[in-house]
Amino acid sequence: MKFESLRGFRDIYPEDAEPRDSMLSEIKRVARSFGYQIIDFPSVEPLDLYRIKSGEELVSQTFSFKDKGGREVTLIPEATPSVVRMLTSKKDLPRPVRWFSLPKIWRYEEPQSGRLREHVQFNADIFGIDTPEADAEIVGLACTILDSLGLSGNYEIRINHRKLMDEILHSLGVADIPRAFGIIDRFRKIDRQEFLDSLTGAGISQDSARIIEELASSRVSADDSEEFLSGLIHMSADLKEYLHRVVSTIRMISMYTASDIVMDFSTVRGLSYYTGLVFEAFDIRGELRAILGGGRYNGLSSLISGQDIPAMGFGMGDVVLELLLKRTNLWRRGASGDRYYVCTVAEEAATASLKLSNDLRKKGVQVVRDLGNRSLSAQLRSASANGCNYAIILGAKDLSTGSITIRNMSDGRQETINIEEFLSSVKG
Amino acid sequence: MKFESLRGFRDIYPEDAEPRDSMLSEIKRVARSFGYQIIDFPSVEPLDLYRIKSGEELVSQTFSFKDKGGREVTLIPEATPSVVRMLTSKKDLPRPVRWFSLPKIWRYEEPQSGRLREHVQFNADIFGIDTPEADAEIVGLACTILDSLGLSGNYEIRINHRKLMDEILHSLGVADIPRAFGIIDRFRKIDRQEFLDSLTGAGISQDSARIIEELASSRVSADDSEEFLSGLIHMSADLKEYLHRVVSTIRMISMYTASDIVMDFSTVRGLSYYTGLVFEAFDIRGELRAILGGGRYNGLSSLISGQDIPAMGFGMGDVVLELLLKRTNLWRRGASGDRYYVCTVAEEAATASLKLSNDLRKKGVQVVRDLGNRSLSAQLRSASANGCNYAIILGAKDLSTGSITIRNMSDGRQETINIEEFLSSVKG
Numbered sequence: 001m002k003f004e005s006l007r008g009f010r011d012i013y014p015e016d017a018e019p020r021d022s023m024l025s026e027i028k029r030v031a032r033s034f035g036y037q038i039i040d041f042p043s044v045e046p047l048d049l050y051r052i053k054s055g056e057e058l059v060s061q062t063f064s065f066k067d068k069g070g071r072e073v074t075l076i077p078e079a080t081p082s083v084v085r086m087l088t089s090k091k092d093l094p095r096p097v098r099w100f101s102l103p104k105i106w107r108y109e110e111p112q113s114g115r116l117r118e119h120v121q122f123n124a125d126i127f128g129i130d131t132p133e134a135d136a137e138i139v140g141l142a143c144t145i146l147d148s149l150g151l152s153g154n155y156e157i158r159i160n161h162r163k164l165m166d167e168i169l170h171s172l173g174v175a176d177i178p179r180a181f182g183i184i185d186r187f188r189k190i191d192r193q194e195f196l197d198s199l200t201g202a203g204i205s206q207d208s209a210r211i212i213e214e215l216a217s218s219r220v221s222a223d224d225s226e227e228f229l230s231g232l233i234h235m236s237a238d239l240k241e242y243l244h245r246v247v248s249t250i251r252m253i254s255m256y257t258a259s260d261i262v263m264d265f266s267t268v269r270g271l272s273y274y275t276g277l278v279f280e281a282f283d284i285r286g287e288l289r290a291i292l293g294g295g296r297y298n299g300l301s302s303l304i305s306g307q308d309i310p311a312m313g314f315g316m317g318d319v320v321l322e323l324l325l326k327r328t329n330l331w332r333r334g335a336s337g338d339r340y341y342v343c344t345v346a347e348e349a350a351t352a353s354l355k356l357s358n359d360l361r362k363k364g365v366q367v368v369r370d371l372g373n374r375s376l377s378a379q380l381r382s383a384s385a386n387g388c389n390y391a392i393i394l395g396a397k398d399l400s401t402g403s404i405t406i407r408n409m410s411d412g413r414q415e416t417i418n419i420e421e422f423l424s425s426v427k428g
Numbered sequence: 429m430k431f432e433s434l435r436g437f438r439d440i441y442p443e444d445a446e447p448r449d450s451m452l453s454e455i456k457r458v459a460r461s462f463g464y465q466i467i468d469f470p471s472v473e474p475l476d477l478y479r480i481k482s483g484e485e486l487v488s489q490t491f492s493f494k495d496k497g498g499r500e501v502t503l504i505p506e507a508t509p510s511v512v513r514m515l516t517s518k519k520d521l522p523r524p525v526r527w528f529s530l531p532k533i534w535r536y537e538e539p540q541s542g543r544l545r546e547h548v549q550f551n552a553d554i555f556g557i558d559t560p561e562a563d564a565e566i567v568g569l570a571c572t573i574l575d576s577l578g579l580s581g582n583y584e585i586r587i588n589h590r591k592l593m594d595e596i597l598h599s600l601g602v603a604d605i606p607r608a609f610g611i612i613d614r615f616r617k618i619d620r621q622e623f624l625d626s627l628t629g630a631g632i633s634q635d636s637a638r639i640i641e642e643l644a645s646s647r648v649s650a651d652d653s654e655e656f657l658s659g660l661i662h663m664s665a666d667l668k669e670y671l672h673r674v675v676s677t678i679r680m681i682s683m684y685t686a687s688d689i690v691m692d693f694s695t696v697r698g699l700s701y702y703t704g705l706v707f708e709a710f711d712i713r714g715e716l717r718a719i720l721g722g723g724r725y726n727g728l729s730s731l732i733s734g735q736d737i738p739a740m741g742f743g744m745g746d747v748v749l750e751l752l753l754k755r756t757n758l759w760r761r762g763a764s765g766d767r768y769y770v771c772t773v774a775e776e777a778a779t780a781s782l783k784l785s786n787d788l789r790k791k792g793v794q795v796v797r798d799l800g801n802r803s804l805s806a807q808l809r810s811a812s813a814n815g816c817n818y819a820i821i822l823g824a825k826d827l828s829t830g831s832i833t834i835r836n837m838s839d840g841r842q843e844t845i846n847i848e849e850f851l852s853s854v855k856g
Binding site for chain 2: 003004005006009010011012013014017018020021025028029030032033034035037038039040041042043044045046048049063065066067068071073075081082085086089090094096098099104106108118129131133134137140144252255256304305336339350351354355358361364365366367368369371372381382385386
C-alpha cells in the first residue's frame with residue numbers, strides 16, 4: 001500500500017521548512033516591533049460563524065463536516081471571524097488592541113499556482129480605533145514586513161477606499177453598487193469588452209461604463225489623484241473629503257517604506273465586509289497572485305456580537321510569499337552561526353565526545369554528533385551532508401592530551417587545539 | 429447570536445499565547461542545537477494512514493469525515509504516520525535522518541485536565557540507526573528541552589524496554605504477551621486487586637501475577653536493576669543482554685541531564701508498535717499526565733511503505749507542559765529588551781514621532797506608537813497597559829530643539845535628551 005498526501009496539501013522537507021520557519025520568525029519579530037501580540041484560536045469552528053459573515057458561497061469552499069456530536073463544523077477558511085469572536089468575548093481589553101496570528105487555513109478550491117487547499121496565513125489587526133494613522137500603521141506594518149524579508153523594490157502597494165468608490169459610482173449614476181463592485185473585482189480576470197458588457201448589463205450607462213473602465217485600468221500616485229479624478233467625474237464635497245483622507249493616509253504609509261504605493265481603483269477586495277481603506281501588495285512584475293491584502297472592516301464585530309468595534313487588518317499567505325522569495329533568491333534559512341559535526345573515531349572517546357557535544361550545545365551552538373561505528377571518511381561525508389562547517393575529531397590519543405582536532409569543512413584544513421581553550425573561544 | 433469556540437478547543441490570548449510562543453521557540457532552538465531540522469506536513473490525511481497503524485480504536489477517536497470529493501479523511505491524531513510517509517517517500521536522504529515538527533493534532537475524546545481536543549505536539553525522531561547511542565540521544569534531547577525550559581529537578585524520566593518486558597513475561601510463563609501489555613498499561617489507572625484479577629483472568633498464574641504486580645509497582649535505578657530483577661525472576665542470557673543494553677543507555681542519558689532517570693516496569697506505552705526502549709517523563713509530584721513519551725518503533729516504516737528503516741522518537745504536547753510551567757512559575761514570555769511607548773502630544777509632532785518609532789524599530793526595539801488625539805495621561809496609561817518600560821514624549825517645543833523626553837514607567841522619572849544622541853544609545 002502506498003500513501004500520498006492529499007491534493008493541494010504539502011509535505012515540507014527541511015530544505016523548504018527551515019527557510020519557511022525563518023521567514024515566519026522574522027514576520028513575528030517585525031509584528032512585535034510594532035507592539036502587536038500573538039494570539040491563537042481553534043482550527044475547527046462552528047460553520048455558522050462563516051455563514052453569518054460571508055454567506056453560502058464561502059461555505060461551499062470550506063472543509064466542513066458534521067462532527068461526532070452532530071455539530072456542523074469547519075476547518076477555518078480564514079482567521080478574521082475567530083479573531084473578532086476573541087475580541088468581543090473579552091470586555092476589559094485596553095484599546096486599541098493590536099493582535100497577530102499565524103494559523104493554518106483551509107479552502108476546498110482547485111489547487112493552482114500560489115493557491116493550495118492548506119496554507120499558513122499571517123494576520124494582523126488593530127481594533128478600537130478608526131483613524132488614518134491606524135490605517136497607515138497596518139499598511140506600514142505590511143510594508144515593513146516585506147522590506148525586512150528583503151523584498152524592498154520588488155512589490156507595490158495598491159490602495160483604494162470603499163467609500164470613495166461608493167461616491168464615485170454614485171456620481172456616475174450607478175444604482176446597484178454592490179453588483180458593480182462584484183464586476184470591478186473581476187476586472188483583471190476578464191477582457192475589456194466583457195467588463196463593459198457586464199457593467200451595461202447591470203444597468204449602467206455606456207458613458208459611465210467607459211469611465212469605470214478607465215478608472216479601473218489606471219494607477220495614479222496620491223499626488224496626481226485629484227487631478228486625475230476631476231478630469232473624469234464630478235467631485236462632490238464628500239468625494240473630495242474621502243480622497244483627501246486616502247491621500248493623507250498614503251503620505252503616512254510612505255514614511256514606513258520606500259516601495260511604490262499607488263491608488264488603484266480596481267482594488268475593491270472580493271469580500272463584502274470592507275467599509276473603508278482597502279489595499280493589496282503585488283510583485284512588481286505582476287506575475288503572481290496578491291502577496292497580501294486587507295482593509296478596514298468596521299461592521300463585522302456588530303454582526304458577530306452586537307458590539308460595534310472599528311477594525312483594520314490584513315492577511316498574508318505563505319504560498320505566494322514563498323514563490324516570490326524563491327524568485328528573488330531570498331528563500332534561505334536564518335543565520336545560525338557555526339555548525340559542528342562531532343566525529344567519534346575511538347570507542348573509548350565516546351564519552352568525551354558526548355560531553356563535548358553537550359558543552360557546545362549549552363553555548364548555543366548547533367552540534368550534530370556521529371552515533372555509529374563508522375569510518376572517519378564516512379563521518380566527514382555526513383558532516384558535509386548535514387551542512388556543518390566544522391568537524392571535530394576526538395581520537396584515543398587526543399583523550400590523554402586533552403586536545404581535539406578541528407577540520408574546516410570548506411578547505412579541509414585541520415588544527416589541533418586544547419579542548420578547554422577551544423570551548424572558551426566558541427560563541428553561540 | 430453568540431458564538432463560542434467548540435468544547436475542548438482554546439482561544440489563546442496574548443497573556444498565554446506569548447509565553448507559549450516563547451516556549452515553542454526555545455524547544456525549536458534546542459532541537460536545532462542537536463542537529464534536528466524542522467519539517468511540516470498536512471493537517472488532513474487519508475484515514476487509512478491511521479487504520480493501518482493503530483486500528484479502529486484510534487479511528488473512532490479522530491475528527492474524521494468525508495471530504496467534498498468523497499474521500500475518507502481525518503484531522504491528524506498524531507504526527508508519526510505522516511513523518512514516516514515523508515521519510516519513505518524520499519530515497520536520497522543521508523542517514524541518520526534527524527527531524528522535528530510542531531503540528532497541531534486533534535482527538536475526539538472527552539476533554540479533561542491536560543487533555544484537549546486540539547493541541548500542539550512537538551515531535552522529534554531519528555531514523556536509519558538502531559543503537560543505544562541513538563536511543564540515548566532522543567531521550568537526551570527530551571531532557572535537554574525540559575532542562576532548558578527551567579524544569580531541571582521537576583521531572584523524572586521513566587524507562588523501560590519492550591523486548592526486556594517480553595523476556596520477563598516469557599520467563600513468567602505468560603502466553604498472551606500483547607494482552608499482558610494491555611493490562612500493565614492500565615496499572616496506574618486500576619487498583620491492585622483489579623490488576624491481579626485481570627492478569628489471572630488472562631491465564632497467568634497467581635504467582636506470576638504477583639511478581640508482575642511487584643515489578644509494575646517498583647522503580648529502580650539502573651545500578652540496582654540487575655539485583656532487583658534477579659531477586660524476582662530467572663535471568664536468561666537474552667534477558668541479561670537486554671538489561672545491560674538498557675542500563676548502558678541510561679548511563680548515556682545521564683550525561684545529558686542531572687534529572688532522575690528510573691527503570692519503571694509499568695511503562696509499556698499504550699500503542700502497540702514500539703519494539704525497543706520506551707520512555708515517559710512525569711512531573712516529580714506525580715500530579716499531571718505524562719509530559720512526553722516515546723520509544724523505538726522499528727516496524728512502522730515497513731507497514732507504511734515496505735521499507736524497513738529503524739526509528740526512535742518522542743512526542744510532547746503543549747497542554748501538560750503549560751500546566752507544569754505555570755505551577756513552577758516558569759510560564760512567561762521571552763526577554764524582548766526595552767519596550768517603548770511613543771506618545772503624540774502635538775499634531776505638528778506626529779510626523780516626527782512616526783519617524784522616531786520607525787527608526788527605533790529598525791534597531792530591533794519594540795515600539796507601540798500612540799495613534800489617537802488623546803491626553804498625555806491617557807497615553808501614559810496605555811504605555812503601562814502595553815507593558816512598555818519607557819514612554820517617549822515628543823512635544824511641539826521639543827521639535828525645534830531636536831530633543832525628546834523619556835519617562836521611566838517604573839519610577840516616573842523623566843529625562844530630556846537629544847534625539848540623535850538617544851537613537852545612537854539604543855540597542856535592540
